[in-house]
Structure formats: structure tokens, C-alpha cells
Amino acid sequence: MIKKASLLALVICLLLTVLSPSLVQAQTGLTLLSSSAQVEFPSRLIFNLSAESDVNITDIRLCYTVDRVSFAQVTSEVYIEFMPTTTVDVSWTLEMVRIGGLPPGSSMEYWWTVEDAKGEKIETIPAQLQFNDTRYSWDSLTEGKVTIYWYEGGESFAQELMAAAQQALTKLGQDTGAELEKPVKLYIYADAQDLQGAMIYPQEWTGGVAFTRYGIIAIGIAPDNLSWGKRAIAHELAHLVIHQMTLNLYSGLPTWLDEGLAMYAEGPLVPLYKAYLDKAIAENSLISVRSLSSPFSAYAEESLPSYAQSYSLVEFLIGSYGQDKMLELLLTFEQGSSYDEALEKVYGFDMDGLDALWRDYVTMPTQPVEKELMPPALIGVLSALATVLLLWLGLVIEDWAWRRGW
Numbered sequence: 338m339i340k341k342a343s344l345l346a347l348v349i350c351l352l353l354t355v356l357s358p359s360l361v362q363a364q365t366g367l368t369l370l371s372s373s374a375q376v377e378f379p380s381r382l383i384f385n386l387s388a389e390s391d392v393n394i395t396d397i398r399l400c401y402t403v404d405r406v407s408f409a410q411v412t413s414e415v416y417i418e419f420m421p422t423t424t425v426d427v428s429w430t431l432e433m434v435r436i437g438g439l440p441p442g443s444s445m446e447y448w449w450t451v452e453d454a455k456g457e458k459i460e461t462i463p464a465q466l467q468f469n470d471t472r473y474s475w476d477s478l479t480e481g482k483v484t485i486y487w488y489e490g491g492e493s494f495a496q497e498l499m500a501a502a503q504q505a506l507t508k509l510g511q512d513t514g515a516e517l518e519k520p521v522k523l524y525i526y527a528d529a530q531d532l533q534g535a536m537i538y539p540q541e542w543t544g545g546v547a548f549t550r551y552g553i554i555a556i557g558i559a560p561d562n563l564s565w566g567k568r569a570i571a572h573e574l575a576h577l578v579i580h581q582m583t584l585n586l587y588s589g590l591p592t593w594l595d596e597g598l599a600m601y602a603e604g605p606l607v608p609l610y611k612a613y614l615d616k617a618i619a620e621n622s623l624i625s626v627r628s629l630s631s632p633f634s635a636y637a638e639e640s641l642p643s644y645a646q647s648y649s650l651v652e653f654l655i656g657s658y659g660q661d662k663m664l665e666l667l668l669t670f671e672q673g674s675s676y677d678e679a680l681e682k683v684y685g686f687d688m689d690g691l692d693a694l695w696r697d698y699v700t701m702p703t704q705p706v707e708k709e710l711m712p713p714a715l716i717g718v719l720s721a722l723a724t725v726l727l728l729w730l731g732l733v734i735e736d737w738a739w740r741r742g743w
């Protein structure tokens with residue numbers, strides 16, 4: 338959301354730019370001695386400036402803009418506190434706890450304005466700054482619009498992940514018509530613990546995060562956990578593609594569609610989720626489409642049935658009505674449509690209508706073929722085993738980015 342204060346700052350900075358477009362160095366005594374910035378990932382960014390003049394320097398401001406998708410260029414302006422004097426050395430720290438953190442590889446532009454008692458003014462040329470996680474030494478691999486950064490595991494590990502990313506994008510295009518619009522950076526941490534070390538507010542069970550507005554994904558994938566990693570990449574990439582495509586000023590996507598498409602991009606449901614879905618169908622305890630439109634439970638285990646049922650809803654829509662309709666639905670959401678209006682326009686039914694049709698679909702006698710092949714007791718055992726394994730590895734994927742508006 339664009340805050341009024343930021344808008345004001347933007348206006349002020351734009352005004353300064355307009356009033357002195359080429360004013361990098363004043364003609365008289367006011368001189369910029371040095372300007373620098375230090376990255377202390379993930380906690381802070383420190384900006385430093387030295388300047389001198391033949392009269393007191395009276396006003397110093399730092400302006401910065403973070404590179405991310407938004408509806409207006411938002412510039413933050415910081416008034417630096419200092420004692421007016423002829424030679425100044427100032428620094429200002431952007432504490433990430435104040436802004437919720439920035440993802441690895443995100444970038445920003447910053448510049449200073451300095452004014453002295455005679456009214457002379459300097460505005461520095463904007464400098465680019467990358468908020469890189471320098472705690473690790475990263476290798477990189479690029480194919481098309483995807484770049485993978487990793488530091489543990491060999492070249493073949495990265496190539497396998499890249500192949501999975503490209504396959505996921507192809508499948509997503511075939512299923513929904515959605516395509517990656519802008520480049521994406523994938524940061525592969527060596528495990529969930531390393532990933533959590535890169536976040537300001539880590540969740541114990543976060544295995545992957547899509548910072549959709551930055552075009553950045555961070556996932557913890559151990560080289561010996563490749564199959565999970567491939568699914569995680571497909572899941573987070575799907576979020577990123579869908580959000581790039583549907584971002585608008587007015588409304589978001591219903592959670593079941595967002596998560597359902599990401600689950601669908603992974604491939605067939607894994608046994609754990611399948612067991613939750615089958616259980617809900619058998620016990621007639623499916624969650625309503627309206628409830629699934631709101632954010633899921635923050636507790637991993639409680640949210641699992643919601644993920645499984647969202648997959649089922651998307652599978653139903655794509656399987657029954659095809660890719661064209663799904664693409665049309667996404668493009669309708671891009672226009673800022675409400676959930677009911679979008680469904681009504683594309684499919685001819687609202688959320689309640691979808692709910693009824695989907696329940697008929699999943700309870701059709703021909704549907705649960707796999708259920709007959711797998712005794713209920715075995716489903717229970719598999720479910721319990723998978724839960725323990727998944728929680729132990731800390732690999733439940735979540736998408737705090739979208740819900741928190743990163």
C-alpha cells in the first residue's frame with residue numbers, strides 16, 4: 338500500500354529533481370567528499386556521507402527507492418539529524434525490522450541532497466545498491482528468464498533444478514496459459530535453517546518463499562533432497578507467474594486459486610495431501626469454496642486440508658473447462674474483479690455454484706479410483722508417516738510473501 342508519507346516524500350524528491358535536474362555539484366564551496374553504503378544481510382543497510390563547505394552545512398537528506406513492482410514509484414526520504422558545521426560525516430541505518438526485511442538479491446537506488454547556509458545545494462547522481470546475501474559464495478546459472486543462485490551441491494544439482502524450473506513453467510503455460518513476464522531470481526539455500534537465517538521474521542516451518550513483487554524466490558533445498566526441491570520450485574514459480582500476471586490495484590486472488598494453481602504446478606498430489614483430501618470426501622467434511630477464499634490457517638498441519646482441497650478445485654476447473662477458461666479467469670482477476678463476478682463471467686456460476694459442482698465431481702463414483710486400490714488403514718499409516726517426515730524436515734511450503742504483501 339502506498340502510504341501518504343511516502344507519497345509526500347515522492348513529491349518532494351520529484352520536485353527537487355525538477356528544480357535542479359543537473360545539480361550534482363554546486364559551483365561554490367559546497368563539496369561532496371564521499372558517499373558509500375554497506376550491506377549487513379539480512380539485518381541492515383548503512384549509508385554514509387561526507388561533505389564540506391565554506392559555511393555551515395544545514396540540511397542533509399537521503400532518498401531511496403526499492404526496486405519492486407508497484408502502482409507508483411515510491412521514494413522514501415530521510416531527514417538526517419546532525420549539528421550544522423562546515424565538515425560533516427553522517428551515517429544512517431535502514432533497520433530491516435522496520436520494513437519487514439528485503440529478499441536476497443533485491444536492489445534499490447539511493448541519492449543524497451545536501452544544502453548549506455548560503456542555499457547552495459548538491460544532489461548526488463542516483464547509485465544502485467544490491468542487497469546480496471554475502472554470507473555465502475554463490476554460483477549462478479541462467480536459462481531464459483530464470484537465474485538460479487546456489488552455494489552447496491555441484492553444477493549438476495543446479496542443472497537439475499533449472500530443468501525442473503523450465504518444466505514447471507512449460508506445464509503452467511499448458512495448464513493455464515500463464516507465462517513468466519519478468520526475469521526471476523531463485524536463491525537456493527542449503528537447507529531450511531540457512532533460509533530462515535536469511536529472513537527477518539522466519540517461520541519455523543518455512544521451506545520456501547516467493548517474494549512476488551521483487552521477482553525473487555528463496556528456497557532451502559539440500560542437494561540430497563532434490564525431489565522435494567523440484568516440487569518446491571514449481572510451487573513458488575507458479576505463485577510468482579500468477580501474481581505477475583494478475584497484479585492489480587483493486588483485488589487479489591482467492592487463496593484456493595492461488596494455492597491450488599501452485600499445488601497443481603507441482604504435479605500429482607503427494608500421498609499426504611491425497612489422504613487429507615480423501616478423508617474429507619469420505620467424511621463429508623470438505624471446506625466450502627467461500628472459506629477457502631480466505632487465507633489458510635497459519636498452523637502448518639491445520640492448513641494441509643485446505644491446500645489439498647485447493648488442488649482439487651483447480652484440477653476440477655482445468656479438467657472440466659480447459660486451459661482457455663483458466664486463462665480467461667486469471668485475466669478477469671487482473672481487471673480487479675470480485676471473486677463471484679469473475680467466476681460468473683467466465684464459467685457462469687459463482688462461488689456457491691462452484692462449490693456444488695465440485696462436491697458432485699469429487700463424490701462421483703468414478704472419481705476415487707485410487708482409493709479402492711489403497712486400503713484405508715494404509716492411507717492412515719502413509720499419512721502419519723508423511724506428516725512426521727514432512728514436519729521433521731521442516732519442508733512445508735508456505736507463501737508468507739503474498740499474504741503479507743512483500
Ligand SMILES: [Zn+2]
Nearest residue numbers: 596599735736
Ligand atoms: Zn503456496
